[in-house]
Amino acid sequence: KAGVTQTPRYLIKTRGQQVTLSCSPISGHRSVSWYQQTPGQGLQFLFEYFSETQRNKGNFPGRFSGRQFSNSRSEMNVSTLELGDSALYLCASSEDQETQYFGPGTRLLVL
C-alpha cells in the first residue's frame, strides 16, 4: 500500500495570510490525526478526524481548523498566520485508532 502523503512539502507564507495543508491517508485508514512539531514544544496534537467528523481537538486556537472528506483525505487550515506557526505539520493515519503512521510532513515557514 502507498503510505501517507502530504502536500505541499514546503510552504513560505507571511504573517496574516492563511494556509491549507492536505493529507491523504493510507488506503483503508479512516482516522486522520494532525500534529504540529516545533523544536521547543515537540509533537503536539491538533485534531483527529474519522468518517468526516472531528472527534478530538487539542489545545490550539480557533485559527487552526480542519476537515475530512468522504474519501478520508483531510485538510487543515490555519488562518491569520503568526510567526509562531512556523513548524512541521504532520498528519498520521490509523486503521485501529491507535497505531499511527505519519506522512512526510509539510514544513511551514511564516515570515
Add this chain to the structure above:
Amino acid sequence: QKEVEQNSGPLSVPEGAIASLNCTYSDRVSQSFFWYRQYSGKSPELIMSIYSNGDKEDGRFTAQLNKASQYVSLLIRDSQPSDSATYLCAVPPSWAGGTSYGKLTFGQGTILTVHP
C-alpha cells in the same frame, strides 16, 4: 509530572554497542506503547509497538514493558551509525470517552548518536 518522560540524552554510543532508551508514563491504564524513530528533517517512523508486559524483539530492536513500574524501554543491539536519530516514545490515552480519539502523547525524544 509530564504524561510521558524520556531520558534526557543526548545519548552517544560507539558502533556495535547496545543503546538503551527509556520512557516512563503517568497513565496507569495505558495498554499500548509505541517507539518512533525520527531522522533529522524527516517525519517519525514507527519502529516498535508493545502491548504486553515483557520483551518484544524485532531484529536488532527489543522493546521492554513493565506496566507495574509504568516503564517502557527500547534496546538497540549492535548499534550502527544509521541508527543515529531522535527516538520518540508515544502513548495513546486511556479510553476516556470522546477525549481520547486519535491522540498520541509523545515524550520529548532522546537524540541518539552512534559514532564509528
